[in-house]
Amino acid sequence: MKIRTEWQGKRKFKSLSSRNHEVMMDAVPDVGGENAGSSPMELVLMGLTGCMGIDVTMILEKMRLAPDRLEIEAAGIRAEEPPRRFVEIHLTFHVDGDIKPDKIWRAIRLSEQKYCSVAHSLNSKVASRLLLNGKEEPPAGQS
Structure with missing residues (x-):
């Protein structure tokens, strides 16, 4: 590349x-x-959300699931001192459709932990949350 x-x-x-x-x-x-x-840092966040969006839709497709809508918001927290890298990134997944939250969380986690090359290229914590049909859903196994 x-x-x-x-x-x-x-x-x-x-x-x-x-x-x-x-x-x-x-x-x-x-x-x-x-x-x-x-800005280059905005493009980093765009790259992360694009990479994870592609992964999540591919994983859901393999599960034979299709969201009606998938939108990902990213908020990056930067260090105060140069090089002002991202020290934390918060992702919010807005999903609409008839899909169980645990299936979406599985797709998000697989992207974060295994497939998203952009996430694995960053030296920062990536924290995700899920809004399914406008309602926040905790990760599978948590309440």
């Missing part, structure tokens, strides 16, 4: 994937950015 990232002036960068997909990045305004794209 190769990515090419080109400087576009000031703090703007354009990345091009090996499959010819373009992404614009920019720093936040307080460090000279102009809001011309997502």
Whole structure:
């Protein structure tokens, strides 16, 4: 896998994937950015939610289950001092459909612990919660 990232002036960068997909990045305004794209750290969270979303839908499909809706929110907590890495990431899975919570939790855990290469590439704790049809569901085996 190769990515090419080109400087576009000031703090703007354009990345091009090996499959010819373009992404614009920019720093936040307080460090000279102009809001011309997502920040690299936002893209890390996007990558994590995309990776886990793909895993979860594939795992549920293998269980012969299909959610009506799957949306993943990510909130990253960063260290105060440089390199300001994520020290914790909170994920909220919004799922609608006629699926038992333990099946969704199994798919989430398999993604977190075995399949998601983005999660395994991060040096941070990943904590997930599940909202099924608008109601929070605890992990299987917990109340």
